[in-house]
Amino acid sequence: MTGWRQWLLARFLAKRQPAASQCRLGNANIYILPTAFGYAFLALVMAIFLLGTNYQNNLVLLLAFFLISLFTTSMYFTHRNLAGLTLHRLALEPQVAGDDLRLDLQADGKGHWGLEFCYGQGPVRKSDVDGLKRLVLLAPPGVRGRHRPGRLTVACRFPLGLFRAWSYPDLDQELLLYPRPEPWQRGLGVDLDKGAVQGQHHGEDDWQGLKNYQPGDPLKRVAWKQLAQGRGMWSKEFARPEQDSRWLRLSEIKGATLEQRLARLAWLVLDSDQRQAQYGLDLGGVKINLGSGHGHCRRCLEALACYGEPA
Structure with a gap:
């Protein structure tokens, strides 16, 4: 899809389906069209109808009317299979930039069969929903920082594959992507405060x-x-x-790009946490005092993930 078409679609969906933590699918946000098989089926029905009309054969006409009724009934049941499905946003844990994103959501409904879920160009997850169900979907990798996966595509072709009904709910999801740690040994850029033994x-x-x-x-x-x-x-x-304390300073980390320096700092944070060392993080405008433990490690990684973003 070209850029201007994407822009027009985004504007249309922003008004039609605004972002929300919960979305119930219905007439206002479900779209439906025949599939390629559906168009071929319709062409076959038209050919049978013309054949019956030309030869004035009532049995052939009856067959054509039966098939067209099957076509329209299939449209109704395909739409109905998607209508009433409710999707709920779930909290997303921080992940690492460059990996496929793992996105959790919750689906609720009765008798929704053969559903297809996907984010963007990510893999399609096929699932039935008959009650409350937790779904884990994969999305294409993102870059460091706060990331929004965008709109979810929910579709179905049930029961006969003649029609495809779909919707584009936006569950207003956001997750934090840490820099991908890059192992680094030479020139650690770490000051060991020899007198910082505190216990x-x-x-x-x-x-x-x-x-x-x-x-x-x-x-x-x-x-x-x-x-x-x-x-x-x-x-x-x-x-x-106790182990010596250490300060991890961005200004002392060598690297070809800022992202590489942040990736090396992320590795040093994880390494210090694994060693149960006391360490602090200095990013220039952001400074996290000496500490240790899982919570301290998470705060440091969050600071690295958000570095350079507007407050």
Whole structure:
């Protein structure tokens, strides 16, 4: 489809089917046309009708009338198969730029058979909906940042394949795409603050004391001497110095393009999180203080994903 046709279609759909978190399909937003098989079937019916008229054969005319009634009845049931279907938006988790997008939605309805779902040029997911059903669809990859997958295409050819009914609901979905991590070792661009040791990390280097035994503690840590003395179950607790803190600065990351530098920073964030290190992120205008854990890692990746976008 050419650019101006896409623009006209987008304007038409924006008024006809505005974006919403929930969409119920009905007469106002379902479109229907014969398929290629349907047009061929109609041409065959017309030929049979002309043949019966030319030879004044009532049986041939009866066959033509039966087939045309079958054609119109098929149109009704194809439209009805799509009407009444309700689609609900579901929250989307952040994903990685460059991968096929995984988009979740929920369909609700009774007796909707042979439905086809797809986003843009993505693969078609065929499914029946008879009740509440969660669907996972794939869409073409997107670029880093906040991404809108656009309109969903829902279609069906049930029951005879003579007609295709379809709709273009927009569930107003948005997801965040992280930079694709690029492994990088040389010139890490990381400052290790040697004096940033702020506590102790539980490990197995130095014995620290005893703690109440918790189910799942390794048997090698059980204080057997105290148990033998009748003092109950205790576990030995060890400590070692916490890892050094590190600052990840965009200005110190080398790369041919900004996207490559952000991809390398994303890898460093994930690497630091895996090592359970204290780390901070400095993107110039955006700074995230030292921290650790899953929530801190997610905040850093979100900052990388949104870097350069208007607030």
